Amino acid sequence: MNVTEVSSLYPAERLEAARRATEDAGLDALLVTPGADLRYLTGYQALPLERLTCLVVPAGGEPFLVVPALEKPAAAASPAGALGIGITGFDETDDPYALIARRLPVGTRLFAVDNHMWAEKLLAFQAALPGAQAGLAGDVLSVLRMRKSPAEVAALRRAGAAIDRVHRRIGEWLRPGRTEREVAKDIADAILDAGHACVDFVIVASGPNGASPHHEVSDRVIRTGDPVVVDIGGTTADGYCSDSTRTYAVGEPPAAFRELYEVLLHAQTAQTRAVRPGITAEELDAVGRDIITEAGYGQHFIHRTGHGIGLETHEEPYIVAGSKRALEPGMAFSVEPGIYLPGTFGARIEDIAVCTETGGERLNLTGRDLVVLPG
Structure with missing residues (x-):
């Protein structure tokens, strides 16, 4: 700086x-x-x-x-x-x-x-x-x-762009025959190469491990047809954090997974579009949760919609049921609904959003459609 x-x-x-x-x-x-x-x-x-x-x-x-x-x-x-x-x-x-x-x-x-x-x-x-x-x-x-200044939003925007660069490279490392741990090491190196000062976390959750939101990594070997949740973040030199999740498929995934993912994509897209001044945290949580519940997956969305982000990856405001806090311009937070089927697979889509004077801005701009990598 x-x-x-x-x-x-x-x-x-x-x-x-x-x-x-x-x-x-x-x-x-x-x-x-x-x-x-x-x-x-x-x-x-x-x-x-x-x-x-x-x-x-x-x-x-x-x-x-x-x-x-x-x-x-x-x-x-x-x-x-x-x-x-x-x-x-x-x-x-x-x-x-x-x-x-x-x-x-x-x-x-x-x-x-x-x-x-x-x-x-x-x-x-x-x-x-x-x-x-x-x-x-x-x-x-x-x-x-929790109310970020324009300079802080710019710092978060830079952090978001840096983690987006890593997601765009996931296809270089994610393939059948490699372990989650091997893929995670490559991702961690890329997080630093993309402009972060340190790596805060790398989650590579393949197949049934994707049903555990905080799985991180294991020695499980990735297989053809596996959905894989990749949730990554780091801290930049100016102190501000990134955090973004995309879910990939290594080869063609099961039809049931595609159905689940379309519901999740609809929910997450609706939530990011709903960001605006005055909407409460619980109302924003309900936008996606209602869509997921109506599709029959409500019991499998097992965490809040999001958390604030800035100098810490998790800080106020929290986007969760029961919070009457109205969003204000400058508030930055994740929008990350997920659906998790124990023992089978899971999916999560996460963007960082900032409440503006007139609506919301997504700071993560990689595509949200399911990316199917060679299997």
Whole structure:
């Protein structure tokens, strides 16, 4: 990324937005350790070490970053260094929890920690702040993070294009006689070659393994006629994630599979077309679920329609029955209905979609029709 891309993806005003949200929530401070929340607020992709790294966002004061002294140069060289926040290094014999406690407002009674903070760090903060109550920073930050800026949408669009390039090459590796594991290794290499900084997951689920949504890979040998679910994703250098699923057939699949797939394609296409501001998450889930249920496969659609995506593969908003959350422009999420017949086969089609001012935009543009590869 160049300097302009860094500043647009991780703008300084996010810290002020987080401070206001902290104050509005009645919290005295947010305490954010390495992970997606820290990167969202500062651009700093800190190492998750046993030594404490923590961004402190007081409701009534200036944010500051506390890091091990040996990590201070890295923190200063990251986008966080350009935000103008104070970066305090501590030595090996210092107590960083006590250091932070001393700098928090007098009378701090309620603080929130990032949802993925290690338990040992939370316990250390509770010991350093006796009488104060801990909550979850996700209740504050998820509302900010789920509405993507134009720069974030552009980053997700680049990630989507990169994973699309991999799907277009699946025919190079997926063929009878190879194991799922062998195919997955080739796909993982291609994910990196396509422009990702790391591989997050590779699912190659052939034949009956396709009926398990999170199967990943095994040593099963792919056979002629097998449907194969390929669900892949990675993280790009700017921190944003890709996630896309296509289902292939190696040779002509069973007629029953083609029937199932046509239902699934109808459902997924209808759902992506239904994305618009104001539709609720549960209403969008129902668009595809009703189609699948009416075709007789309702009991075999066993997961939610989708999940938000950004700096994490799974984040808010979740597209699931029971969620009354109305979609808003900037929300990005997967649309991935699936049908799974235990012991037989399964299928899933997944695109990342972004809610726009007038409707929705698909970020994955490979074809959704069933691709039948040579068997």
